[in-house]
Amino acid sequence: MLVIGTTQAVERPNIIYFLADDLGWTDVGWHGSEIKTPHLDKLAMERARLEQFYVLPVCSPTRAAFMTGRYPIRHGLQLSVVRPWAQYGLPLEERTLPQALKETGYRTAICGKWHLGHFRPDYLPTHRGFDMQYGHYNGALDYFTHDRDGGHDWHRNDQENREVGYTTTLLGDEAVRIVEQLDPKTPLFLYVPFNAPHSPLQVTEAYREQYAQISDKKRQAYAAMVHCLDEQVGRVVEAIEKRGLTSNTLFLFSSDNGGPLDQGATNGKLRAGKATLYEGGTRVVACANWQGKIQPGTIVNEPMHIVDWYPTLLKLVGVSTDQTQNKASTKKKKKAAAKTDNQGDNQGVELFNLAEDPYEKSNVASQHPNKVAELKARLDKYAREAIPPKAEEAQANFKAPKVWGER
DSSP, X not given: OOOOOOOSSOOOOXXXXXXXXXOOTTSSGGGTOSSOOHHHHHHHHHSEEETTEEOOSSHHHHHHHHHHSSOGGGTTOSSSOOOTTOSOOSOTTSOOHHHHHHTTTOEEEEEEEOOSXXXXXXXXXXXXXXXXXXXXXXXXXXXXXXXXXXXXXXXXXXXXXXXXXXXXXXXXXXXXXXXHHOOTTSOEEEEEEOXXXXXXXXXXXXXXXXXXXXXXXXXXXHHHHHHHHHXXXXXHHHHHHHTTOGGGEEEEXXXXXXXXXXXXXXXXXXXXXXXXXXXXXXXXXXXXXXXXXXXXXXXXXXXXXXXXXXXXXXXXXXXXXXXXXXXXXXXXXXXXXXOTTOTTSSTXXXXXXXXXXXXXXXXXXXXXXXXXXXXHHHHHHXXXXXXXXXXXXXXXXXXXXXXXXXX
């Protein structure tokens, strides 16, 4: 259980959330990686490692869950990412985390990937609670040109931005600038969703050379990209330290989904990877660090989910969570992955006891028909309640606008 010490007075710390894109379970130092991640390791080892932290299998659903504290079945964003041609996004009626934090006087900023809709201006970050925006709307853009599908996807405050540079470093630069310029009397929510180490696997030669010993070229580039991300995290933490704000800053970190095994990532013994419902797709590296408020060396082995941060953070700073929230993630250490080949029996259904079988090697569905029936009933209930999933086929001859989101 993660315990954050508080006083009777409402706390209003700076909140900085670093989100990696496609980071594998065993791609950080504290999980035994050969990739150099000293800054992330320090954040994790000094305070709290969240060793059963869950997200969604792909990126837009995870981001929607974090922004609203609601599972993506409530948004229709449960199955896929928001594509460049999509004429939808995170529903406008949702009260986002930055919107809620602004109610109590927070300054809010996003540096990185939005991926929750860009087809109309009212879906863009500066219309969803962020005072400041820097970065891109879509995934898989070129790290150097910032282009995708013929469009230029790089923005400042949701306006065209032609700054030149490697995206991971540029995001670090901007985050540091925000910290350097912040008014210490005004609490800051800084959301830094890096696009690294998501494909395309591109990195500067200076970082790649540090992993020349890795023969697999994908793994080599991926490792270098993670290393660069780690250094940017370190720069932001150092900027907070230089301002004398460490004791009043809560640092959070996680990946948005498990590592894609075909793109240089590793998930260790966890089964499978990105885009699957197995542990390798949904259980990710995560940590929390707040000097003086989180006990040093904390290891949290109870399940947590990224939706939990919304009510947790708002309660911490004294903001009402007036939109309906799902309850915090279950403490039961069992999971069913239902495949609807035949709902009339247990064919195609998998059930794993994660407490005894964390690597999902033994399907025990046939041994626990009552538990399967119980979980199937819950899945059916959620299916009935769910907003129909939004998805659009790729447009023929799709050509992005010169500036993404331009309409």
